[in-house]
Amino acid sequence: MSRPVAIAAAQYPVEALAGREAYADKLAAWVGEAAGAGADLLVFPEYGAMELASLDPATMGSLAGSLESVSALLDWVDGLHADLARRHGVHILAASAPCLQSDGNYVNRARLFAPSGKVGVQDKLVMTRFEREEWHVSPGAPLRLFETALGRIGVTICYDSEFPLLARALAEAGCEILLVPSCTDTLAGYWRVRLGAQARALEGQMVAVQAPTVGEAAWSPAIDVNRGAAGIFGPPDRGFPEDGVVALGEMDRAGWVMAKVDLALVAAVRADGAVLNHRHWAEQPGAAPLPRAEVIDLR
Template identity: 70%
Template sequence: MTFIVAAAQYPVERLADWAHYAAKLERWLAEAADRGARLAVFPEYGAMELASLDPATMGDLARSMAFVAGLMPRVDQLHRELAARHGMHILAASGPCRQGDGSFVNRARLFAPNGKMGVQDKLIMTRFERETWGVSAGAPLRLFDTALGRIGVLICYDSEFPLLARAQVEAGAQVLLMPSCTDSLHGYWRVRLAAQARAMEGQCYTVQAPLVGNADWSPAIDVNRGAAGIFGPPDGPFPDDGIVALGPVDAGQWLYAEIDPGRVGALQADGAVLNMRHWTEQPGAAALPGVSLVDLR
């Protein structure tokens, strides 16, 4: 089954109030639905623009994180309603979620049109998250069984670690979503090259969706660079360079592409090369993390 995926180059804004945020999200998803998208992918830390709703705390890293975490149940309810209204699967922009011990994880949530939701925490923290922000690693690594196929999520830096993607691919992932938030083109290119490498290694689709724009009021997302990309392996029916679609750097927009998850299994079985099958011939290739399968069908 083919379907259209929309990857957001999502521009951070200073929001006037909750209604401003809700209208922005509704406008973006209505546009994607009008283009026939059945899967919409938002970026890493896009939820942090909600910190602008509290001028008293938005300039303080820890306090703004706590404020946004407190809004997440309301954010999730809005996404749940929009997924049902538009008949669309939505990977919401990730944001901080408070754990029982008081720590925060960076969490993305995948909403299905039937009301179900699955969560994927970021597993490997960047230096900024570890040393400055105090965001903790989450767990476990998950794979979502959906009406569109099996979908994995690797949040930004996680995409740069091949064993995570490999574990999801071995569990049946056909599409890997890679929401990102990078403050330089160096960072953007690290995630982009990782997305292309994971598509080649797993012989699957990968989708990068970045946060873009500047927010000088925020110590968390002050500068954001990048471009959305939808990639596949450079083989068979895929483009010669593996680039299915690519957006312009730093522009606020959707990037659309029609993808066919059925091509993944066909290529893994009979491609010009068999990267997925031959993975185990590498020394140490058997050491993979476990994957929890979540039913969103």
């Protein structure tokens, strides 16, 4: 018998930081607030880690310099997240960050921390025009599904959520909760990602969770303007709201958006929903078997 999973999606304000201790205190406060409210799964946004570039005034105004300075801090940042996940007994999708690879390229990497101490990594697969043309952030691989004590979790970072075959491959591997960390500087960008997340929830008959950056960081050429609202979405089907919106935050306002979702409802609509999108996918003209997502056990 499954129990409801309490999900907290961050509308996370990017800020100039006074030092490492300020970041550690901010992260601890955010995690402590959500965990104290009963959250099991905490979702931070895409590129929320770019606020760490403010710790190096010499490079924070440079696209290339900010990649280098933030990536250099990732081991320390990940240690903070691992400790908080273990201490509070929660799963945390850390804000994605640039990660330097052995070939000299940077990928946009999200990391899922389990209270067990295990960590799952998902890189962004399809880069936006800004990432590929100006910032020179590269696509990573592979697509992964994470087996957790809460359920089967997949991650499609921001723009990735706008490509249905990625989420479909996760759904075929058993994904129940799709995490969509986002970073958008216009309302149009926010709506593209939100509509993508809701469409993926509909197609895969699963829960999708969007968590955006919010606020302004004029000192950063990468995340200077941030618009969005966190949302938790399901298929508009039996047991879920008729519009599919389980919870939705106030636009651009910092804070957590929380809701409980019962994954038994995901199984129920896949088995006997008013429609059977998940099952009927293969009946589309041109539908073909997809490569399987790599399954990582974080239990």
